[in-house]
Amino acid sequence: MTRADRGPFFEDFHRGQTIVHPTPRTVGDGDAALYLALTGDRRPLPSADTVARAIGLPARPLHDLLVFHIVFGKTVGQVSQNAVANLGYADVRFHRPVFAGDTLRAVTEVIGTREASSGKNGIVWVRSLGLNQRDEEVLSFYRWVLVDKGGSAPTGAADSPTLPREVPAGELRLPYALDGFPAWAAGARATWDDYQVGERIDHVDGMTLDEADHTAATRLYQNTARVHFNLHQMASSRFGKRLVYGGHVISVAYALAHNGLEAAPAILAWNGGAHVNPSFAGDTIYAWSEILAKAELSGRRDAGALRVKLSACKNVDPTREPFTPRNEKGEADPRLVLELDLWLAAARR
Secondary structure, eight states, X not given: OOOOOOOXXXXXXXTTOEEEOSOOEEOOHHHHHHHHHHHOOOOSTTTOHHHHXXXXXXXXXOOHHHHHHHHHHHHHHHHTTTEEEEEEEEEEEEOSOOXXXXXXXXXXXXXXXXXXXXXXXXXXXXXXXXXXXXXXXXXXXXXXXXXXXXXXXXXXXXXXXXXXXXXXXXXXXXXXXXXXXXXXXXXXXXXXXXXXXXXXXXXXXXXXXXHHHHHHHHHHTTOOOGGGTOHHHHTTSSSSSOOOOHHHHHHHHHHHTTTTOTTOOEEEEEEEEEEOSOOOTTOEEXXXXXXXXXXXXXXXXXXXXXXEEEEEEESOOTTTSOXXXXXXXXXXXXXXXXXXXXXXXXXXX
């Protein structure tokens, strides 16, 4: 008999299953400061009380992605502890700001499973909710993961769900005003009105993923996935080393994207996204954005929505070296690591 939990395997999941995750987490200013230190993000809203108060908030909110990672981290032990890979996200919505002193917890529903043809693992689809101490939804998202099987017996699981393809612009909500958003504090040279559909923004800078930084970041989120921590185990994997948590790559790419998207201080939603290829300590990340669409926010003149495809590559500077993310067949260059389809809130003139 053992009291230690190795986490669920593919056979342990079934449609309709509800999982209430441990451990509730009261977040504080220390979490916020450490997130900025580990990612280098320079957005003024989660950095300065004065900026937050200028738009009517009581204090600076936690960074949107810090909230995502903490809630995501809650789900790992009961969803992806034995995952081979986190495959993608859909319909990620940021419902309301989170402040220091709030307590976050997570609940997940399994919405589908499908055994892989190899018989060694399978895909599990889930929808997770992040709740605060008042049981208000602060975050919701779909994700799907490739999870190892615990045995060799076929399961016959073939229950793939249909996921939302996008968050409709008409459903986007920004829970605060941007009338008083100080452009100087963000270093903004443009507003929502200035961006053009089809425009590409190369974010110029690069950031190398340090071993200590990605490990500390993943610990900050209480993400217990072994592939990020257990070098002894990963040495015998096909990679031969630990994987960088994909969420850390998202945070680094998004931090780089501040340069060129300074007028967009907050994430409204993700339509979808994928970790195209893995990243490892020592890789250098570069990012660029493409403006896919612009949308009015219902009843708002202070802010608009920008639909942005944020992409990131490793160990190649696309502003200085030839780099084609995908070939004519749609196949990804192995140096392409991230494609994320976002709705961002941007201040208007």
